[in-house]
Amino acid sequence: MNMHDGNIAIVGAAETTTIGLRPNITEIGLHVEAAHNALADAGLSIRDVDGFASAGRTPVFELTDYLGIRPRWLDGTMVGGTSFLFHVRHAAAAIAQGLASVVLITHGESGRTRLGSAPYGFDMTSSAAQFEFQYGAQAPFSSFTVPALRFLKDRGMSVEHLAEVVVAQRKWAEGVPRAMKRTPTTVDEVLAGPPIAYPFTKDMCCLVTDAGGALVVTSAERAHDLPGADRAVYLLGSGESSESQLVSQMEDPGSSRAFRDSSRDAFASAGLGPSDIDHLMGYDAFAHVPLYMLEDLGFVGFGESGAFVVDGHTSPGGSLPMNTNGGGLSYTHSGMYGMFAIQESVRQLRGEAAQQVDGVEVGFVQGVGYYFGASGSLVLSNRQP
């Protein structure tokens, strides 16, 4: 069986019951809550699960034991916040090969409360510690952000374009009750916000929240027999790649090789191109990242990303609705946001999003992990080809 072509489906998708501040639940508890919400959404139970994937600080075999799963297939691929896109892709391959029949993918992170979460620590012998941390490129806000001024200058763009991304996504978040930031904002307000790492101000940087999410993946054949068969979301194409965990070592600071490679494979395996996409989720850890994605995925040409956002194409009513939950900048960001990008894509394809876009049939989810280190891409649809 081909793992693409709509032969594999997401049949359960849910987040933790609430997101944002969860002071009374541990990180592993967020995994569990999301897992059971997603299984209930699918009309399945933990006993139906025979494959499991997750990423984060808790090893997958500890999670399966905690959840009570007897797995015959495990995937602990950990490539930062895009890991869950890889898991969907790997699960599809495993199911197509008969290695598992029902795969549960979970995420839970106590990013804000840090309850049951290991302390942040650095391996001081790592390449990053030796060649980046000691210069102050220690945290995402002061490392992931470093190439942005280069990107802007090479395109004749400006810092205002970073603020425009925030403003566009906040327009979506205004109508999303679960979003942490829902107050309309302006370019001037974003630019006048507290400086985090010039040129980045606070609202150009992702939130830090407590949250979890989970997905249930199975064959389309099995999906047809489930109570929510009409809500199944099918995998049309996918891709994955990596470049460098060191931001300084990108081949081109103004473009992600990993974005280009994984999105190319996703489009090719789906037999589709950018013009076929109705809805885009582009993992926005920081405001420059969606601009890279718009260009690297081929939605716009070189240097056109800023004007595309300014002209409203990614905003409500635009031609390419993007980050319609408000994104990591306004909705939620536990630390590994890829799970939430997939969740919103699924909601849009099911017609169940808070800011539902009319006529969404094909969605694209683009993830990023470990700064510009890794990239996963999914093409999803509510119709089997």
Next chain:
Amino acid sequence: MKPTPDTQHYWDAAANGELQIQWCNECATYYFYPRSNCPRCGSADVEWRRVSGAATLVSYVINGRPYPPLEPEPLIVALVQLAEGPRMMTNIVGVEPLPSSVELDMPLSVAFIERNGATIPVFTPKAVSA
């Protein structure tokens, strides 16, 4: 920061005030960061070479409040491209840590400072270092 067998030479050279990076004899190119094998062709036939220390500023952010063990003083976190080709993360020193102090593509020269018990390469604007 702790050197490893792959990186010890780099840090020893820095302690002597020299910026040395690796050169691959197979594909005749420099590469950075230090590794036993060339990332372009996989060859282990590589050697250390002292480079000029000339660079240009590719991009930067200003980290207003670095975390320990660094001092909580603003740092220009800079991506620079060496004249020999490779890029590296560093700091721009000898100027106020303000956007008005630097400009993309400006020429830079290597300098060495002590930080947390190690000698590390940093860069200064060429005019300042002359």
